[in-house]
Amino acid sequence: MPPAANESNGSPNKDAFQAVDPESRTQRPPINTRNPYQPVPDFLSNVGSFKIIESTLREGEQFANAFFDTAKKIEIAKALDDFGVDYIELTSPAASEQSRLDCEAICKLGLKAKILTHIRCHMDDARIAVQTGVDGVDVVIGTSSFLREHSHGKDMDYIAKAAIEVIEFVKSHNIEIRFSSEDSFRSDLVDLLSIYRTVDKIGVNRVGIADTVGCASPRQVYDLIRTLRGVVSCDIETHFHNDTGCAVANAYCALEAGATHIDTSVLGIGERNGITPLGGLMARMIVADRDYVMGKYKLHKLRDLENLVAEAVEVNIPFNNYITGFCAFTHKAGIHAKAILANPSTYEIINPADFGLTRYVHFASRLTGWNAIKSRVEQLNLDLTDAQCKECTANIKQLADVRPLNVDDVDSIIRQYHFNIKTGKDTPLLKGLDHPAPVIDEMAVDGEPAAKKLRSEIDQDATKCC
C-alpha cells in the first residue's frame, strides 16, 4: 500500500482512473527526490475529485445551541452555496411544520448547490419529503445491533424491505436517493454489504457509511470503504463524528479508499461535539490537491461563513480552529521564526493567503530569536548591524523572562536600543517598562478573551509578513 498524502497538483481522480490502462501501472511518474512520500498514484483515490454534502442545516441543527429561524437558514444556505459546496442537506420536513416550510423555502431559492433532506427510512417521511421540491433525499436507518435493539427494533429483512419501498418511491419522483446505514462501524459486515448490494442494484445514487458514534479509526475506515467500493457501483458518501478526534482524518482515508462524498458542517457543529468541520476538511484537502480545492471553493469566504454560523449558535470560534483560529498562522519559537522569514514553507504546509489570511511572527517572547528581531528592526526602518540585533535580542529575552511583553514593549526596547547606539547614550532599555503599557495580562477586558484581542491586533498589525 503506497503512502498517500502530500499530493500536490493533479492527484489521480476518477477520470484518470478510467483513462489509464491497468497494464501500464508500472509507468509511474518520476519520483520526487525532495519528498519521498509523494504518493504513487492510487487508482481508488478521490482526494482530487470529492464532493461536499454540507449539513450545517441538518446535522448542525442537532447541535445543542442551534436554533435557526427561517431567515437565518436562508442566509446560511446562500453563504454555503456561494462558498461552493455541492449539496446542502436540510432537516427532515417531518420533524416539524416549520422545518417543512423552511425546506420548501430553500428549495425555491434557485441555488447552484443541490438541496437534500434527510429522513428516516419510512414511507410517512418519504411522502412529505418528495413534495418539498428537494433535489434528493438522504434516507437513513440504524443497522447496528445496538440500534436495532434499542431504537427501532427491526431486523435486517424488515430494513431491506422498508429500504426498497422508500427508494423506489423516491426514484419514481425523479429525484436523487441515498441510502445509509447508521452506526455503520458497529454493524455486522455481512449485513452491511448485503443491504448495500441490494440497494445498489435497484439504483440508488449513493450509499452512505456513517460513524454515528465517532468510534472509527482511519485504517478501519480505509478497509471498510475499500471493501464496499468492490461491492457497489454507485457513489459512496461518508459521515464521521468527532468524539475520538478522527473526523477529518477518517474523511481523508475514506476518499483514499474510493469514497466520493464527504459530509461536513461549518465548525463541525452537530450532535455531541459534532462531525468533520468544513474548514478542517479544507485544510486537509488543500494539502492533498491544492488546484482542485482552489478551483472549486471560495476559500477566502471561509472566515465569514464560520463567523456567521458561530454567531447564529452563539459560540466563539475555538482558539485552535483550523485555518481561522487566531493562532493558526502564528509562529513563536526563535528557530521557527528564522526559517519562516527565510521561506514560509519551512514551517507552513498551508499558505494563509489562499484563505485571504496572513501569517504572523510572534517576536515578543523569551523564545524569540535574533532573526525575528532583525526582521522587526527592518520593519521599523531602523539601522542596526547583525551584532547589534543579537545584543538587542539578548536584552529582549532577558526582559521577557520577567513578564509577558507585547508588541509595543518590544518596539520601544528596540527604539531605545537604537537611540542609544546612534547617540552613544546609555539610557536604560527597561525604562519603557515603567510606563503603563498594556501587557498581555491586561488584554482580557470586557470579558473578551485575550486571544480575540490578539487576533484583532494581528489583523491590524504592521508585522504581517506574507
Add this chain to the structure above:
Amino acid sequence: MPPAANESNGSPNKDAFQAVDPESRTQRPPINTRNPYQPVPDFLSNVGSFKIIESTLREGEQFANAFFDTAKKIEIAKALDDFGVDYIELTSPAASEQSRLDCEAICKLGLKAKILTHIRCHMDDARIAVQTGVDGVDVVIGTSSFLREHSHGKDMDYIAKAAIEVIEFVKSHNIEIRFSSEDSFRSDLVDLLSIYRTVDKIGVNRVGIADTVGCASPRQVYDLIRTLRGVVSCDIETHFHNDTGCAVANAYCALEAGATHIDTSVLGIGERNGITPLGGLMARMIVADRDYVMGKYKLHKLRDLENLVAEAVEVNIPFNNYITGFCAFTHKAGIHAKAILANPSTYEIINPADFGLTRYVHFASRLTGWNAIKSRVEQLNLDLTDAQCKECTANIKQLADVRPLNVDDVDSIIRQYHFNIKTGKDTPLLKGLDHPAPVIDEMAVDGEPAAKKLRSEIDQDATKCC
C-alpha cells in the same frame, strides 16, 4: 492488513509480541459476531501500552498566548504528574536564564513523572541541559531539505556527526537521550532511516518522528513508523501537529504501527494551532483500551487540568472540545434521545462517568421526540399516559418552531398540559410563553457565551441521566 480499532481490553503489546510463537498466529481469538471490526490481534500495535510525553511546558510555551511564570509552571507540572503522564517535557534551558532556573526548580519537585528538556542538536545546549537535573534530554534537528536549506544549513554528514557527539555526551551523564528529526515527513526516507539506525546503534533510548508542519496523513504515518520499527530496536516517540486535522488520528496510527510514546499538550497548545491534545488522545485511547487508560490516568482530573491551562494562556475551552466541551455528551435529536434513554451505548462510545462527567438529553427543541418528553415527565414526577406524552410533545414541537425554548419553558408547558388533563380545563399551553422567561437568545449576558451558560445549567440540572 487487519482492521485495527475498537480494541477493548488487553490489546497486544510488546510483551505479547515477544511471547507469541510466530508460527501460532493462526490461533486467533473467536470472532466477535456483534462487531465485525474487532481487530485481529496486531503484534506491532502499542495501543494498549503507550506512554505520554507531555509537552505543555515546552511545545505549549510556543503557543502564541503562553507566558508561564515559575509558579504557574510548577502548578502545571504537579497537575500533569498527578494526572499520571509518564514524562514532562520542558523548554530548553538554553532559551533564557529563567527557562534554565525553572527547569532546575521542576527537577527538584520529586515528581513521579520523568522530567525531560528539549534542545537543539548542539553541544552548547547539551552542556547546559545535563546540569539541570533532568532525567532525560530530547534532541532535535531538522532533516528536511526545507530546514537544511533555510534553517541550519547543514548536510546529513554534519547532522550525523553532531548527533553522535551530543548523544554520547548526554549518555556519559547517565540520563535518557532521544534523537529526533524535525519535519520527518518531508525528509528523505533513506536519510532518515540511515541516521536513525546510526543513533540506535550507539544506544539512544528513543528516536523521534515529528510532523512539524502538520502535513502527514494517517496511512502515511502508519507506513513510516512500520518501516522504522523494522530498522531500530529502541523506543519510537512521535509528535504530530494539527494543521490539517490529523494529530489525534496520526498518533493512533503511529501506535498501531509500533510507536511507543506520544507527545501531547493540554488542549493541544503549541506552535500555530498546536499538537495532539491530551484530552483528544484520551478520548481516542479509552475507546481502544479502556482498562489500560483507566488504570493509568486520573481521567476525572482532565477537566481541572484543562481549566488550569486555559486560564493560564487566556483562552476559552473550545465549545467542541473532546470530552470536556460543553456539548460533548449532549443529545438532541428525538431519535437519538429515545435510544440514549434506553441504552447510552447506542449513541455514545465514551462513558462520561469515566471522566467524572454526565450526559444530557436536550429535549427543548423542535427536534425532540416523545420519548425524551416522557422521560422529562417522569423526572417531574407527573402522571401522563404514552398517548398524552405524544400529544404534549406535538405541542412542544409546535411552540419550538416559533422560537428557542429553554428547560423552564418546556417544563411549564408540560405542567400546564398535565394540569389541563387532570382538571379537565383547557388553559392555553402558550400562556407560559407570555411570561418574561429567559430564552436562549438572552442567555449570552456579560459577554459570556451561551455555551458556557448552558454548560453550567447542565451541570446543575436535574435532567442528568447517567
